[in-house]
Amino acid sequence: MVLGPFASVADLMARLPPDRVLSIEEQAQAERLLGDASHLIRMTAGYQQISRVDNDTVVLRGSRSLVLTLPQRPVLAVTAVAGLTAEQWEWDGGDRLTRLDGCVWRGATTVTYSHGLDEDEPAYQVARAIACDAVKRTLLNPTMIRSHQVDDFAETLADARASLLDGEAETIRQAFAGPKVSVTG
Structure with missing residues (x-):
């Protein structure tokens, strides 16, 4: 069964700064990235499908x-x-x-x-928002440059993929991942 993304490109565009307009190519990329982010969310949720x-x-x-x-x-x-x-x-x-x-x-x-959940349920909306935020970070920082500085030490790293922030992953785990599937007596 193929499950679609939690969010549409229109959902993503509503969360972008008003002066940020996506080109046709960026919209196609955003659609792919929303699918990727949704798969990552489902994986983080213990492989729960979440969608109804x-x-x-x-x-x-x-x-x-x-x-x-x-x-x-x-x-x-x-x-x-x-x-x-x-x-x-x-x-x-x-x-x-x-x-x-x-x-x-x-x-x-x-x-x-x-x-699963209907799209209007609050927990589903959390998954939608996190998918949009993950893709928004990628679109607003396409080179995925991250920097870290402590006192006089600084480093800059390039990340080749979009990912969930620690807080987002924890939110997903708390909202959706439950006990492992088992047979009990």
Whole structure:
């Protein structure tokens, strides 16, 4: 499944200084960079997709326990577990499925569920803002020059890629990265 960027070029342009207009070439570059920044955000979020996905299908491996944890959050609905009736399992309203029939999750289990955030939700807006900020830094400083000075020592470094600042990465981890996917009993 290909997920799009959290922000559009129009979202980015709204955050640029009013006197900064993007050329056609810069708009194409910005679109690519917004996609890259969105992938970086998803990676920092523990590979959470963040964007809403309805009726996603995932194959999970059971390890002979009663509880199965779904990998993407927030879980909005669980519509089916292949090979089981609705009376044989229960969704806890969070990210866990529990067997109700006395059996354990074993082998491959195919689950159909909806997860993620709508674009108007505050946490999604945080991802949008961080993606725009990462790209804005690249566009406003295309050579990616960074300098550091302590007393009489100074150094200047060129960075070949856009990246998240430490505070942005921490915000993403706090907002989206949860416990590792596991099967518990």
